[in-house]
Amino acid sequence: MPGGRVTLQDVADAAGLSKAATSYALRGLKSSETTQQRVRAIATELGFTANPAAQALAGGRTGLVAISASLRDSWQQGLVSMMATTLRERGYAASIADVDADPGLEATFISSMRGNVDGVIALPTAPSGQWWRDLDSATAVVAIGEPITARAESTSVVFDNVLGVTTALNHLLQLGHRSVTMFSTTLATMPSRAIDSLASRTASGLGLGLKMVTVPPSTNGARSVAAQLFAQDDRPTAAFCLSDSIAFGVYLAARDLKLTVPSDLSILGYDDNELAKIVDPPLSTFGWDEDAIVDATISALIATLEAVPIGQTRFSPRFIERSSTAPPPRAH
Amino acid sequence: MPGGRVTLQDVADAAGLSKAATSYALRGLKSSETTQQRVRAIATELGFTANPAAQALAGGRTGLVAISASLRDSWQQGLVSMMATTLRERGYAASIADVDADPGLEATFISSMRGNVDGVIALPTAPSGQWWRDLDSATAVVAIGEPITARAESTSVVFDNVLGVTTALNHLLQLGHRSVTMFSTTLATMPSRAIDSLASRTASGLGLGLKMVTVPPSTNGARSVAAQLFAQDDRPTAAFCLSDSIAFGVYLAARDLKLTVPSDLSILGYDDNELAKIVDPPLSTFGWDEDAIVDATISALIATLEAVPIGQTRFSPRFIERSSTAPPPRAH
DNA sequence: TGAGATTAGTGAACCGGTTCACTAGATCTA
DNA sequence: TAGATCTAGTGAACCGGTTCACTAATCTCA
Numbered sequence: 024m025p026g027g028r029v030t031l032q033d034v035a036d037a038a039g040l041s042k043a044a045t046s047y048a049l050r051g052l053k054s055s056e057t058t059q060q061r062v063r064a065i066a067t068e069l070g071f072t073a074n075p076a077a078q079a080l081a082g083g084r085t086g087l088v089a090i091s092a093s094l095r096d097s098w099q100q101g102l103v104s105m106m107a108t109t110l111r112e113r114g115y116a117a118s119i120a121d122v123d124a125d126p127g128l129e130a131t132f133i134s135s136m137r138g139n140v141d142g143v144i145a146l147p148t149a150p151s152g153q154w155w156r157d158l159d160s161a162t163a164v165v166a167i168g169e170p171i172t173a174r175a176e177s178t179s180v181v182f183d184n185v186l187g188v189t190t191a192l193n194h195l196l197q198l199g200h201r202s203v204t205m206f207s208t209t210l211a212t213m214p215s216r217a218i219d220s221l222a223s224r225t226a227s228g229l230g231l232g233l234k235m236v237t238v239p240p241s242t243n244g245a246r247s248v249a250a251q252l253f254a255q256d257d258r259p260t261a262a263f264c265l266s267d268s269i270a271f272g273v274y275l276a277a278r279d280l281k282l283t284v285p286s287d288l289s290i291l292g293y294d295d296n297e298l299a300k301i302v303d304p305p306l307s308t309f310g311w312d313e314d315a316i317v318d319a320t321i322s323a324l325i326a327t328l329e330a331v332p333i334g335q336t337r338f339s340p341r342f343i344e345r346s347s348t349a350p351p352p353r354a355h
Numbered sequence: 356m357p358g359g360r361v362t363l364q365d366v367a368d369a370a371g372l373s374k375a376a377t378s379y380a381l382r383g384l385k386s387s388e389t390t391q392q393r394v395r396a397i398a399t400e401l402g403f404t405a406n407p408a409a410q411a412l413a414g415g416r417t418g419l420v421a422i423s424a425s426l427r428d429s430w431q432q433g434l435v436s437m438m439a440t441t442l443r444e445r446g447y448a449a450s451i452a453d454v455d456a457d458p459g460l461e462a463t464f465i466s467s468m469r470g471n472v473d474g475v476i477a478l479p480t481a482p483s484g485q486w487w488r489d490l491d492s493a494t495a496v497v498a499i500g501e502p503i504t505a506r507a508e509s510t511s512v513v514f515d516n517v518l519g520v521t522t523a524l525n526h527l528l529q530l531g532h533r534s535v536t537m538f539s540t541t542l543a544t545m546p547s548r549a550i551d552s553l554a555s556r557t558a559s560g561l562g563l564g565l566k567m568v569t570v571p572p573s574t575n576g577a578r579s580v581a582a583q584l585f586a587q588d589d590r591p592t593a594a595f596c597l598s599d600s601i602a603f604g605v606y607l608a609a610r611d612l613k614l615t616v617p618s619d620l621s622i623l624g625y626d627d628n629e630l631a632k633i634v635d636p637p638l639s640t641f642g643w644d645e646d647a648i649v650d651a652t653i654s655a656l657i658a659t660l661e662a663v664p665i666g667q668t669r670f671s672p673r674f675i676e677r678s679s680t681a682p683p684p685r686a687h
Numbered sequence: 688t689g690a691g692a693t694t695a696g697t698g699a700a701c702c703g704g705t706t707c708a709c710t711a712g713a714t715c716t717a
Numbered sequence: 718t719a720g721a722t723c724t725a726g727t728g729a730a731c732c733g734g735t736t737c738a739c740t741a742a743t744c745t746c747a
């Protein structure tokens with residue numbers, strides 16, 4: 024409700040100092056303890072808050088971090104909101120863009136940010152993306168999920184999806200499954216293209232019949248594709264879904280076809296959605312330590328901002344066994 | 356990769372104009388068509404993008420809109436990401452804060468924004484909140500879900516929860532239910548306190564035995580409270596949950612106690628979560644036209660920014676009947 | 688045709704901070 | 718005690734746009 028905004032000059036006047044001295048004092052630079060305390064007291068009393076635009080213009084830093092993600096994916100959504108909170112606690116504001124798994128949008132957004140933010144955190148849409156190409160080298164960049172290899176000064180937080188996939192396939196194999204379909208989508212934590220060759224190599228190494236299917240990134244999309252697939256004669260005995268929402272679609276498809284989970288069909292998810300334990304039967308899936316991931320990401324970003332790039336941090340999923348897998352039905 | 360940033364001065368030099376003329380031309384002011392096109396062409400060729408900090412400082416507008424919401428609620432989360440996208444299309448960046456249903460956080464965040472953003476969109480945590488008190492009258496404010504009454508120049512997008520509640524209670528009544536428990540939480544679309552008196556009045560008008568229960572805002576929290584409640588002798592024949600995630604918790608509680616939905620217990624949700632149709636049996640709930648809500652919100656905000664406040668827009672939920680309600684079991 | 692209105696364009700001031708080059712005084716050191 | 722070093726503080730320039738007051742040229746219409 025107070026009329027005009029309180030500026031640094033007002034504080035300086037009240038303190039009987041120059042603008043410069045006041046600025047230094049507020050930041051704990053070039054001034055005695057007593058002065059600093061006095062100036063701070065006056066500033067709070069007057070209700071002074073620095074104008075971020077002026078700070079950005081003069082200081083060359085914006086205090087803004089851009090986050091690019093696909094919020095339709097609930098796992099990413101959760102991560103993003105945690106990161107926004109953590110950033111705020113550390114004195115940064117987050118500008119979040121929903122790029123909706125579209126590499127074009129991602130590139131547009133990120134390049135529109137060049138020079139306007141201190142840092143960029145991206146949950147890349149595609150492993151091959153070159154989205155960081157346009158960025159100033161002054162901008163700190165952290166990629167989550169896919170390493171940036173071509174940019175020496177950058178930092179990545181990578182997920183050990185290889186471990187996840189091999190664990191999943193091994194689990195199914197040991198239950199006796201020999202015919203597995205893997206459902207992936209562009210919106211999953213683990214982009215399909217990255218994982219294809221790996222999975223098929225692993226599978227053939229294990230003597231497992233593996234089919235790969237890409238589905239639309241919605242539960243209903245997955246449902247219809249899966250239903251069509253399961254209606255055929257050679258339907259698999261197990262489905263490994265690269266995100267839990269896909270898995271939910273597969274549950275629906277199974278219900279549509281009157282297949283019982285897990286006795287007729289085993290289902291495995293990925294990312295441990297809040298609802299994974301709620302569906303019937305509770306879904307076995309893979310979970311992450313989101314707190315640690317967020318913490319590592321923000322720490323890496325801030326380290327990079329301070330010109331101490333941190334390199335790579337790696338996280339592994341842990342298998343959460345519930346009740347959606349079982350041995351395959353006896354041969355038909 | 357290009358070295359320094361391209362400034363307005365560079366464009367002006369290339370065009371043989373003054374900085375002022377260039378600035379006007381780029382914004383389509385005070386200049387001929389031909390000049391405008393020429394300057395724009397040069398600007399794009401040089402890769403010029405205005406420095407937002409400088410624009411904010413000089414122009415008095417920041418191009419930034421703050422959004423305060425509780426992202427743990429998936430319905431709010433969806434709304435927020437849609438709003439962020441729409442804002443971006445309209446030339447604004449969104450700064451999102453997760454206030455996690457905490458009125459204190461909400462107040463802190465919003466007052467920290469004073470003078471630094473052009474507008475604020477809030478999904479208020481509490482109907483009684485005075486969060487907008489600290490804001491400049493120059494800041495455009497749109498409240499979603501709860502009207503701001505004390506601020507003449509502000510705009511609200513309100514939800515007709517009265518209609519939702521009466522529809523729900525009527526539906527249960529007509530099925531024959533006489534004993535209903537209503538589960539609410541601070542994180543629901545419809546804050547509990549606002550609805551309490553209304554609901555009980557409605558219920559008693561209808562001759563319905565209504566009990567109100569407040570549960571923690573997580574599926575698991577709802578589960579344990581509900582399980583305890585249902586274990587008692589006088590358990591209700593129907594549960595009306597003010598958010599779908601609560602309803603999922605009630606499903607779990609029912610399963611824990613070997614109650615069949617809907618024959619032993621009818622369940623009604625609110626907000627039409629993506630998974631409402633996936634649980635078994637599919638959950639009857641209330642849905643909103645999110646696109647229209649987002650559109651109305653952003654339009655209202657932009658109108659307010661242009662000093663044409665729009666007043667109130669009201670949205671009504673639509674009842675989506677699926678299979679989670681049925682007549683109550685015959686008297687025990 | 689000539690006074691008044693419009694239009695295109697100019698230079699300088701300004702927004703609110705940060706930083707640089709510099710100074711006066713206090714402290715240290717040989 | 719003289720000179721070097723350190724500290725707290727100063728004024729001015731600067732970041733990169735926008736806006737204001739003003740000029741010169743063109744247009745309008747009695």
